Amino acid sequence: MPATDDLQKAQRFREAALPYLDDVYTLARYLLRDASDAEDAVQECYLRALKHFDSYRGPAMKPWLFAILRNVCNAEYARRAHRPSAIDDTPGAADQTPIWQESEASPETEVLRSRDAGAIRKLIDALAEPFRETFVLREINNLSYREIAEAVGAPVGTVMSRLARARAMLRAAWTAEEEQAR
Amino acid sequence: MTCDEARILLHALLDNELDAGHAREVEAHLAACPDCAAEFAAQREMQRVLADTSLRYTAPASLRSRIEASLPQAQRQQPNRRSVLRGFAMGSAVSAMAATGIVALVLRQDDQQRILSEVVSAHLRSLQAGHLTDVVSTDQHTVKPWFNGKLDVAPPVIDLTAQGFTLVGGRLDYIDARAIGAVVYKRRQHVVNLFVSQTSSTEHRPPKTQTMQGFNCRRWGERGLNFWAVSDIGADELAEFVDKFEAAMKANVEG
Numbered sequence: 118m119p120a121t122d123d124l125q126k127a128q129r130f131r132e133a134a135l136p137y138l139d140d141v142y143t144l145a146r147y148l149l150r151d152a153s154d155a156e157d158a159v160q161e162c163y164l165r166a167l168k169h170f171d172s173y174r175g176p177a178m179k180p181w182l183f184a185i186l187r188n189v190c191n192a193e194y195a196r197r198a199h200r201p202s203a204i205d206d207t208p209g210a211a212d213q214t215p216i217w218q219e220s221e222a223s224p225e226t227e228v229l230r231s232r233d234a235g236a237i238r239k240l241i242d243a244l245a246e247p248f249r250e251t252f253v254l255r256e257i258n259n260l261s262y263r264e265i266a267e268a269v270g271a272p273v274g275t276v277m278s279r280l281a282r283a284r285a286m287l288r289a290a291w292t293a294e295e296e297q298a299r
Numbered sequence: 300m301t302c303d304e305a306r307i308l309l310h311a312l313l314d315n316e317l318d319a320g321h322a323r324e325v326e327a328h329l330a331a332c333p334d335c336a337a338e339f340a341a342q343r344e345m346q347r348v349l350a351d352t353s354l355r356y357t358a359p360a361s362l363r364s365r366i367e368a369s370l371p372q373a374q375r376q377q378p379n380r381r382s383v384l385r386g387f388a389m390g391s392a393v394s395a396m397a398a399t400g401i402v403a404l405v406l407r408q409d410d411q412q413r414i415l416s417e418v419v420s421a422h423l424r425s426l427q428a429g430h431l432t433d434v435v436s437t438d439q440h441t442v443k444p445w446f447n448g449k450l451d452v453a454p455p456v457i458d459l460t461a462q463g464f465t466l467v468g469g470r471l472d473y474i475d476a477r478a479i480g481a482v483v484y485k486r487r488q489h490v491v492n493l494f495v496s497q498t499s500s501t502e503h504r505p506p507k508t509q510t511m512q513g514f515n516c517r518r519w520g521e522r523g524l525n526f527w528a529v530s531d532i533g534a535d536e537l538a539e540f541v542d543k544f545e546a547a548m549k550a551n552v553e554g
Contacts, residue, residue: 127371129476138366142358156362163366234352241354255314256346257354262316277316281307288345 147253162186180268248283300328422529432468442469454480454495462543491530
């Protein structure tokens, strides 16, 4: 029988971390774009989180879990040797591309049509990293800029510019698809 | 402000992340620049559509149980093992965990004392201004539903006004790092907190009074629930409260 301390720690961990299971799983699905890989990553994330739970000092559990999940996902991408790293923290070419690009379809006059969740998930999945990650953390996991910065280990300014770029790319893809559908 | 800057900052404006000064600057730019204003409107529209769409995933139940199974578990107690402590095992506040059964936490002797002291501390905290009740009502039919969804137990809320203890409301509290329900009564100007938590034991445990820091605490177990009644009223009055509560609860169940 495990020591009482371990049981109490496990119980505290359950109450602190398990309520975020759906959040963590959602992020894993978007980072890995594969249901069974996401499950494995989430399980590994919770194992690591429990191991480091003693050194956890807060403040927010969600960004902490996300930071661990990111590491797990990066390791998973490293394992898939033939694929590029999931999340590249060094500013790449995409970071330096100006955000503002004149769209040919004069999208400012268009109203986006509602799409079903599946279609929007596909558009999000098609975003390149690190933009997809930033977008999901903000728009789907509802983290503040500061929490995102904490989870991904980047300055708030970087988070802000990645998010702007992610949204610009998503809207461009969205309107392009609607153009095609017409 | 240049358009390039505005195209980044308008998102921070959209997300309410800007301080008042920067927000004003961005708004001034949007007012003067139709292109950026159109982009802002389009992005706001996209955000609205995204918010209306369920883009989250739900973790499969099998994943949840795999993670549960990988955590250190308390061994299931033998049913015939006589353990006074077992009754104090408190259920988890997270109902999702009910799927894998209630993990009975066996407490050591000194933990009993620690929980008593936590109960008394919770009582003291509740006496500070504004901490007494989360839901204020003398109507049991208002207080009882308020607990729904907040706990994995439904604390019995019984109006004892006729018996001299006025129901004043309910509150969530934390004992032993778990959320538990507190039903609040008043006897004249004295507050009685009735803490209710789940237990794995369904056997009846007779009430027992202990005193700590000048407060009387009477605890008992009934129908899978642990009760602690704490107050500064005298031990005899507290016993009267518990008797009346138990009688009313019995009448409720049988009636």
